[in-house]
Amino acid sequence: MTEFALILLSAVLVNNYVLTKFLGICPFLGTSSKVETAIGMSFAVMFVMTLASTASWLVQQYVLIPLDLQYLQTIFFILIIASLVQLIEMMIHKTSPVLYQALGIFLPLITTNCAVLGVAILNVQQEQTFLTSALYGGGAAIGFALVLILFAGIRERIDVSPVPAAFKGSPLALITAGMMSLAFMGFSGLVKV
Amino acid sequence: MMMESMSGLLYALASLGAFALCAGIVLAIAQKIFHIEGDPMIDNIDALLPQTQCGQCGFPGCKPYATAVAGSEAEVNHCVPGGERTMLQIANLMGVEPKELDEEASAPMLAFVREDECIGCTLCIKACPVDAIIGAPKQYHTVIADHCTGCTLCVEPCPVDCIDMLVKPELIEHWAWPLPDTKRSQLGHERREQHAGHA
Amino acid sequence: MPAMLRTLAQKMGLMAHSFRGGIHPDMHKLSAMNPIENVAISPVLILPMKQHIGSVCSPLVKVGDHVLRGQKIAKSEGYLSVPVHASTSGRVVKIEEHAIAHPSGMGMPSIFIEADGDDRADESLEPIIDWQNTDPTLLRERARMCGLAGLGGAVFPTFIKLVQDKRFPIETVILNGIECEPYLTNDHRLMVEQASEILDGMAIIMHMVGTSSGIIAIEDNKADAAQAMQEALNSKDGMDDVRIEVLPTRYPQGSEKQLIYTLTGREVPAGKLPMHIGVLCQNVGTSKALRDAVMLGQPLTERIVTISGDALPQPANLRVRLGTPIRSLFARQGLEDFNHIQIVHGGPMMGERLSHPDIPVIKSTSGILALSKQAIDAAHTVENPCIRCGHCSEACPVSLVPNLLADFCRSDQLEKAEDYQLFDCIECGACSYVCPSNIPLVHYFRYGKGQIALARREQVFAEASRQRSEGRDARIERELAEKAARRSRVRKTHAPKPVADASANKPATPDVTASDNAVENTAKPEEKS
Numbered sequence: 001m002t003e004f005a006l007i008l009l010s011a012v013l014v015n016n017y018v019l020t021k022f023l024g025i026c027p028f029l030g031t032s033s034k035v036e037t038a039i040g041m042s043f044a045v046m047f048v049m050t051l052a053s054t055a056s057w058l059v060q061q062y063v064l065i066p067l068d069l070q071y072l073q074t075i076f077f078i079l080i081i082a083s084l085v086q087l088i089e090m091m092i093h094k095t096s097p098v099l100y101q102a103l104g105i106f107l108p109l110i111t112t113n114c115a116v117l118g119v120a121i122l123n124v125q126q127e128q129t130f131l132t133s134a135l136y137g138g139g140a141a142i143g144f145a146l147v148l149i150l151f152a153g154i155r156e157r158i159d160v161s162p163v164p165a166a167f168k169g170s171p172l173a174l175i176t177a178g179m180m181s182l183a184f185m186g187f188s189g190l191v192k193v
Numbered sequence: 194m195m196m197e198s199m200s201g202l203l204y205a206l207a208s209l210g211a212f213a214l215c216a217g218i219v220l221a222i223a224q225k226i227f228h229i230e231g232d233p234m235i236d237n238i239d240a241l242l243p244q245t246q247c248g249q250c251g252f253p254g255c256k257p258y259a260t261a262v263a264g265s266e267a268e269v270n271h272c273v274p275g276g277e278r279t280m281l282q283i284a285n286l287m288g289v290e291p292k293e294l295d296e297e298a299s300a301p302m303l304a305f306v307r308e309d310e311c312i313g314c315t316l317c318i319k320a321c322p323v324d325a326i327i328g329a330p331k332q333y334h335t336v337i338a339d340h341c342t343g344c345t346l347c348v349e350p351c352p353v354d355c356i357d358m359l360v361k362p363e364l365i366e367h368w369a370w371p372l373p374d375t376k377r378s379q380l381g382h383e384r385r386e387q388h389a390g391h392a
Numbered sequence: 393m394p395a396m397l398r399t400l401a402q403k404m405g406l407m408a409h410s411f412r413g414g415i416h417p418d419m420h421k422l423s424a425m426n427p428i429e430n431v432a433i434s435p436v437l438i439l440p441m442k443q444h445i446g447s448v449c450s451p452l453v454k455v456g457d458h459v460l461r462g463q464k465i466a467k468s469e470g471y472l473s474v475p476v477h478a479s480t481s482g483r484v485v486k487i488e489e490h491a492i493a494h495p496s497g498m499g500m501p502s503i504f505i506e507a508d509g510d511d512r513a514d515e516s517l518e519p520i521i522d523w524q525n526t527d528p529t530l531l532r533e534r535a536r537m538c539g540l541a542g543l544g545g546a547v548f549p550t551f552i553k554l555v556q557d558k559r560f561p562i563e564t565v566i567l568n569g570i571e572c573e574p575y576l577t578n579d580h581r582l583m584v585e586q587a588s589e590i591l592d593g594m595a596i597i598m599h600m601v602g603t604s605s606g607i608i609a610i611e612d613n614k615a616d617a618a619q620a621m622q623e624a625l626n627s628k629d630g631m632d633d634v635r636i637e638v639l640p641t642r643y644p645q646g647s648e649k650q651l652i653y654t655l656t657g658r659e660v661p662a663g664k665l666p667m668h669i670g671v672l673c674q675n676v677g678t679s680k681a682l683r684d685a686v687m688l689g690q691p692l693t694e695r696i697v698t699i700s701g702d703a704l705p706q707p708a709n710l711r712v713r714l715g716t717p718i719r720s721l722f723a724r725q726g727l728e729d730f731n732h733i734q735i736v737h738g739g740p741m742m743g744e745r746l747s748h749p750d751i752p753v754i755k756s757t758s759g760i761l762a763l764s765k766q767a768i769d770a771a772h773t774v775e776n777p778c779i780r781c782g783h784c785s786e787a788c789p790v791s792l793v794p795n796l797l798a799d800f801c802r803s804d805q806l807e808k809a810e811d812y813q814l815f816d817c818i819e820c821g822a823c824s825y826v827c828p829s830n831i832p833l834v835h836y837f838r839y840g841k842g843q844i845a846l847a848r849r850e851q852v853f854a855e856a857s858r859q860r861s862e863g864r865d866a867r868i869e870r871e872l873a874e875k876a877a878r879r880s881r882v883r884k885t886h887a888p889k890p891v892a893d894a895s896a897n898k899p900a901t902p903d904v905t906a907s908d909n910a911v912e913n914t915a916k917p918e919e920k921s
Contacts, residue, residue, distance in 0.1 A: 061211075067204045074214065083216040089226040097233040104288045158856075160799035162380070162777040243850065244857035254861070278847075281804075323860040342857050366448075367849070368496040369842030373835035375775035378802060 004135055010191040011139025017115045017148045019181040020188075024115030028148055031106050033159070038152030039097040041147030044092065044107060048084045049144065053137025055080045056120035057130060079110075085111045113156050115144060145183060151180065159170045234263040234286075241282045242275055246322035247344030249273040254322065262287065266320040270294050274301075297387070301361040302343035308333045310355035316357060404655060409657045411650040413789040414642040415739070415822045419613060423700050423707040424575045428585060430711050432725065433480050433507050437715030438752040439465065440492050440500040444541040445548050446472030451503055454916040457484045462691045463504055463539075474539045474549045477691040478505055479713035481512040493737035493744050493751050502752070503714065517689035528556060528600040531686060538685035539692045539755075539871040544568060544579075544646070545738060546677035547607025547756040550682065552865045553672060554600045562601040563670040565680055566655060567594050567608040569617065570639065570646030578696040578800040579710045583610065583617035586680055587624035593679030595631060595685055601672055607655050608676075643741065644820040648673045650789050662816050694818050695751060701723050701762035705734050712753050718760050719749040727762055736761040741821040776829035784823035784833060791818050794823035795835045802838030806847065809840045817841075 011158040024045075062072050074155045089107050093100045100107070112118060119140045123133045143185050154176055161170055210359075211381035239329045250271035252258040261267035262283060269283040270292040277294060284291040306317070307328070313331040328334030335349075336356075341376045372378040402409050407485075423693075428724055449466035459478040466476040486504035491497070520526055520534065535553035556562075567590070571579040583590060592660055610618045618638050627629060637655060640644055649660045650675065656667050666673055672854040674682075677696065684690045693714055700707040705726035712721065717733070720727065735746040739759055784794035792813055800809040814837060823833045 015412050059212075062210055065247060067208060068201065069205050069208065070206055072209065075209065079209075079216060081218060086220050087223050092225055094227040094229055097229075098237060098286065101234060101286060101288050157796075160796075160805070163378075202805075205572060237621060239858075242854070244854040244861065246857070246861050255858070278804075322864065324855050324864045325860070340857075340860065343852075363498070365494060365496060365498045367846070369846050370495065370835070370838040371776070372802070372839050373832040375773070375832065377775045377777070377831075378836075380802075 004132070006191050007132055007135050008118060008139045008142075011136050012143040012146065013184065013187045014189075014191045016143045016147060016187075017118065019177075021115075021118065022181075023074055023118045024144060026079050026109065027106050027113060027176075028144075028151065029108075029170070029177070031103060032148055032152040032155050032173075034102075035149065037082045037099070037102045038148045040092070040096070041103055042148050044088050044103070045110060045113070045116070045148075046138075046141035046145055047088050048081065048110055049119055049141040051084050051136070052077070052081045053117055053119045053123045053140070054134045055084075055131070057123055057133045059131075060124040063156045066092055073121070073124070074117075074129045076086050077117060079118050081120070098142040102184070114141070116183065149185075151177065154180075196341065223380060232260075232263050235259050238262050238283055241279055242272060242287065243279065243342070244323075245274045245342040245344045246270050247274060247342070248348060249344075268292055273298050302345070302358040303338050303341045303361050304336045304343070304345070305357045305359050306336055306346050307355040307357065308335060310353050311355055314352060317351040320347050320350045322346060400431070400736060404829070408639075409654050410640075411645075411789050412567070412791060413787045413822065414650075415787050415825055416641070417574055417643060417825060419641070419853065420574045420700070421577050421580070421613065422575065422702075423698055423709050424580055424614075426581070426708050427578070428581050428696055428709045428711050429714070431716065431721065433511060433713055434720050435484075435507055435511075436485070436717075437479050437505045437507065437713060438490050438502050438717065439476055439479065439505065439715045440490065440752065440754060441466050441476060442503045443476065443547060443714070443756065444474050445546065445780060446470065446474075448500070449473060449476050451487055451501075452485050453487075453503065455484055455487060458482070458508075459505060460486060460512050462514040462689070462693055464539075465505075466510045467668045468536075472549060472552065474541055474551070475691075476503070477539050477693055478503075478514075478576055479693040479715050480505065481510050482507040491748075491751055491855050493746060493754065493757070495744050497747065506578070513690075515689070517685075517691070519689040520584040520686050523596055523686050528554075528602070530706060531596065531600050534685055536683060538681075538690070540678065540681055541687060541692070542675055542757070543677035543681060543695055543755065549626045549672070550678055553667070553674070554597060555773075556600070556602050559597055559666065560667045560671045561668060561670060562603050563605060564656065564672070565598050565601065565603060565606040566649060566671060567606065567676055568646060568648070568653060568673055569608060569610045569614070569621070569676045571614070572611060572641070572643045573741055573743075573759070574643075574645040575696045575761055576702045576739050577759055578698045578709055580614045580617050582680060582696055583614070584620045584675055587620045588628075589680045589683050590621070590626050590676045591624050591634075592633065592687065593681070593683035594674075595628070595635070597674055597679060597684055598634075604630075604633045608634065608636045609645075609651055609655060610638055612635060612638050613641045613799050637774070643822065644789055644818070647789065647818055647820060649818070662813065665761050692755065695753075695755065695757065697721070697757050698759040699761075700759065701736075701764075703727070703762040703764040705735045712757075714753055714755060716753045718746075718748070718753060721753070721760060722749055722762065724736065726755065730762075732761045732765045734765055736763060741818060741825070773830070777829050778829055778831060781828060782825040783828065786824040787826045788911075789820060789822065790818060792817060794837075795831070797840070798833045798836040801836040801843075804839060804843070806844050810844060812843075814840055868893055884885075 015021060018025065018028050026043055027045065031037050058078065059076050062074070064073060064076065085108060092107065119137050123136055123179065155173060156175065157174055203385050239256055242255040242259060244255050246254045247253065250273070252259045252261060258267060258271065262269060268288060270280045271287060272279050273296060276298040280294060281291050311333050313328065313333065315328065317336070318326045318328055318333060322344060324338060324340055325337050326334050326347060327337060343358070343361070345358055348358065412767055441451065447468065447470035449468055451466050453459060453465045455806055460481045461478060464477045465474045465478050468475050477541065482505045484503055485506045487501065490497040490502040492500045506683055518631055520531070523531060532551050532554050536549070540550040540775065541547040542550060566619060569579055569583050571577070593604060601772045612620065620635060622636050625634060625636065639654060644650060647653065649668060652666055652671050653659055656671065660666050660669055681692050692899050695714065697710050697712045698708060706723055708867055710721065730749060735749055736743045737746050737751065737757060738744060740761060743759070788794055797809055797812050797814055800812065817837050819834050819837065827833060
């Protein structure tokens with residue numbers, strides 16, 4: 001039980017994928033200008049990341065290792081991720097066309113999101129059980145969502161504030177992301193993973 | 194050795210092919226389940242337009258313009274009565290950058306028929322896209338001011354040119370506070386543009 | 393920790409409730425010791441057609457008519473409206489637009505009455521002496537007929553509140569004698585001098601809403617008023633369950649929702665009314681006016697006005713007929729030169745700035761102020777960036793976040809502003825008062841609210857236009873389909889039968905040949921087939 005809590009804590013805070021491992025920066029900066037878009041994007045990424053990491057683990061265990069095809073890891077994982085992204089795209093287009101429009105190009109770009117592939121590969125590298133790897137994937141997704149929504153909230157406030165012209169937009173966003181990363185460094189050492 | 198690598202290659206191709214096939218089947222089924230009729234964005238954009246049905250955007254009505262914008266066939270800045278606010282809202286919805294308006298919207302207008310000169314031809318009645326003119330053949334025609342959208346489509350067809358476009362009177366009940374008269378209040382204008390464009 | 397203890401003490405009844413936030417501006421009650429003076433009736437009285445919240449009234453008289461004091465000269469249109477009465481006897485000389493105390497500077501149709509000097513009253517309304525045994529519905533109609541509106545400044549039609557609704561029974565009637573705005577002392581003097589009449593009005597209100605429990609709220613800077621009211625209360629029968637609460641002076645203690653919370657510990661939910669939690673609030677001036685309407689049969693034709701300000705030689709409390717031009721009142725108190733003077737209608741926190749004194753006194757005129765422009769320092773008009781000090785949020789009595797709200801309003805993010813409860817703002821001005829960067833916060837909120845109201849109106853109109861347009865399209869389609877059906881029917885019947893039915897089909901024949909080319913001849917009258 002504690003092991004599960006520690007894995008979750010590690011994936012969400014200590015080894016946060018965006019602020020500690022610096023993966024998935026593209027959607028992090030691209031969809032964080034409004035909180036609604038950020039929430040929509042987080043759900044999409046959570047869906048893809050969790051399912052992709054579990055599916056990848058299953059493929060690794062029952063297809064790649066028995067058939068001695070580990071060199072095909074990348075191709076298989078990308079195939080899984082791309083299919084999942086197609087699926088989530090269809091689902092979002094159906095349920096919320098406004099969100100679909102708002103996310104724009106970033107929705108299909110989840111396929112090339114290094115955080116999703118990163119979770120899949122790191123998961124199999126750590127050679128864990130099905131449950132722990134699912135938890136790890138889910139935790140990574142929650143960590144991504146957490147940081148994305150926090151950052152979106154901060155950016156919304158910055159947008160209406162009097163910012164010097166040279167810093168408006170991306171420069172201040174990147175500085176803020178850097179400061180958030182510094183803050184999250186405070187969690188390092190909390191869990192030894 | 195050769196046979197092993199051959200069988201390895203075979204396994205690789207077979208498993209990859211099988212997996213891809215499965216993924217393809219799942220996606221094909223999903224497409225049937227999540228199939229969408231029409232484009233819901235059209236209704237969303239149409240809801241933002243002022244429904245003047247004036248045609249100043251170059252399209253015969255608000256719905257056709259909404260359809261064109263939803264299909265990315267028209268720019269977001271064509272609606273004249275909607276003005277800057279509508280342009281920003283559409284740009285926000287479509288996730289595109291706001292564009293400068295081609296022409297400035299004039300003050301809201303109302304059509305007015307000079308009844309003494311009206312000959313009762315019903316041409317303006319037929320031209321009005323929202324049925325805001327009442328009358329009958331050989332009877333005076335008159336504009337229902339509360340229904341008139343100021344589209345000006347009735348002015349052209351009138352053979353005796355008895356329709357004026359008057360500026361809509363400002364009612365004290367509908368008066369709205371302007372922005373405070375400080376320099377910083379104008380800074381908000383830039384931010385309004387920024388906000389509209391962001392996805 | 394102290395906040396938790398205080399909340400606990402309040403819940404246990406050991407400590408009085410107090411609304412959070414609020415400010416303590418200098419009160420400047422220059423006219424607190426001045427007894428109410430009667431003002432000579434102006435030669436011309438100007439009565440705007442809307443002196444209340446709600447619909448504009450329509451004139452009942454025309455130019456040349458002679459009217460009596462208290463005669464109804466404009467009738468209400470719609471439910472949320474009260475009629476307007478002549479403030480003195482005289483002749484109607486003009487009915488035209490005249491400037492009113494409105495921030496837009498726009499005017500309102502007004503009836504001009506030239507006083508004839510007799511001041512004869514219209515006696516048509518009978519005094520209801522035995523109101524204790526009168527049906528409250530009749531009393532409610534009397535309140536409406538006499539044009540009563542909330543005299544605290546909100547001018548909400550009084551009769552609407554004075555109702556017994558079985559779903560929301562009223563338990564407590566609160567009489568608002570707080571008067572928290574600086575400079576204003578009209579309620580103060582009314583309580584000192586006419587405490588008995590105010591209490592009579594309160595008794596009538598309690599009878600009308602069906603309760604016997606009441607609280608009279610007075611700020612602690614009006615000790616003489618509290619004493620006068622207490623003495624009057626002691627000598628009244630049947631008001632045993634009415635008590636006087638003296639509250640600490642704080643702006644905006646007199647705001648209805650804040651007052652209700654302080655006295656009862658209950659909050660009026662957002663978007664709801666006090667009656668939904670069983671409370672009715674009424675200003676002391678309105679209470680006295682109700683008493684006059686019921687017990688004397690007198691419609692609302694005058695009110696107490698505080699005329700004050702640091703630029704005014706003689707501050708005073710005046711009993712003024714509605715429609716009196718403000719310029720004449722200023723002249724009476726020694727001010728005729730308005731250079732470097734800012735005229736304010738109402739109180740300095742929430743009142744309207746006037747650009748000239750040719751505005752008539754109306755039901756909402758609680759005060760008229762002449763403030764020297766030095767008091768409004770030039771530095772205060774320059775808006776500096778927000779420094780996130782948080783004073784505005786601390787001062788807000790409604791627990792909003794003013795600096796964030798202003799940012800949203802300024803950048804036209806109106807949905808976000810609404811999400812952050814823009815419409816709960818009571819526009820009290822406490823946030824603007826404390827802002828060290830001189831940001832005109834309330835201005836931004838008013839702009840935001842106006843834009844949202846404008847957008848909603850336009851949306852409603854656009855929706856109606858869309859329905860009309862779609863209805864028209866459907867009608868044209870239907871007509872074309874009917875025409876096509878007729879054409880094909882005629883063609884079918886016309887073709888095979890050469891002679892026998894030719895006469896029967898004759899009226900349709902020109903239609904067939906003319907429209908064979910599918911040209912719609914619009915000038916032709918419609919043909920029946």
